[in-house]
Amino acid sequence: MTHINALDPGASPLDYYGFELRRLREAAGLTQRQLGEIVNYTGSLVGQIETARKVPTLEFSERVDAALGTDGLLSRLVELVLRNQLPAWFRQVAELQARAVEIYSFETHMVHGLFQTAAYARAVLGVLDQTHLDDRTAVRLARQRIFDKEEAPVVWAVLSQAALYQEIGGSATMRAQLAHLLSFEGTPRINIQVLPFSAGAHTGLQGSFDLYRFERDPAIVYTEGYGGSGHPTANRATVKKCSLRYDHLQAAALSLRDSAELIRRVMEERYAEQRDSDGDPVA
Structure with a gap:
């Protein structure tokens, strides 16, 4: 077991966070158990975070900041911690998403990570690897904080109809995931369109891709392959071709209103909430 005194605050953002958490807690004269009781977490979890064996969440950080009066120190630091855990x-892609003023995405078979619920993300991440699944899920969801910025990016997402039918995590998870997509309906900065099966052959048949545009820097196209590798490129010819592909995908996709109606219909018909004989939802 790692001893807290052995932590090198310069070793990583996670080590630095643990070091600072312990310093702040001890300065307040609290034990791990006492701090845990105040912020409604276990003392064991506080200890695991202090020893860099557990990744802190934004919620945990905000509660500790409020309890210890740290002026948001841990809440600011946790962003660096979570990004470093990617x-x-x-990591470069997450940085691009955080800096982009416009994001255009096309997904062929699942919901984009920026729109995934916790249960859906957990199911995706846990297909071949169940280790540290809670931490990895929290790290993925942390990327969605770009929507909380004062100047949040404008996002256009074209989603293949196949992604609505690819049952990831079970019926209840899919129902909640589709409901989450519908929660963005009417949000000017987040626009979700569905590319229907009836579109037939389309310009996205080669696979999913993202297009990031920035205030001053050149646009970047990002594609992902097997083997844990991503391929961002600012090649002007590639960006131009993918921009044209995306224009055609949007033209072939359903309107925002019709897309929402299709998502709602699939949610109700394919993933209808199961009820018992008394009409209560089945867990």
């Missing part, structure tokens, strides 16, 4: 090859 796979090395994906």
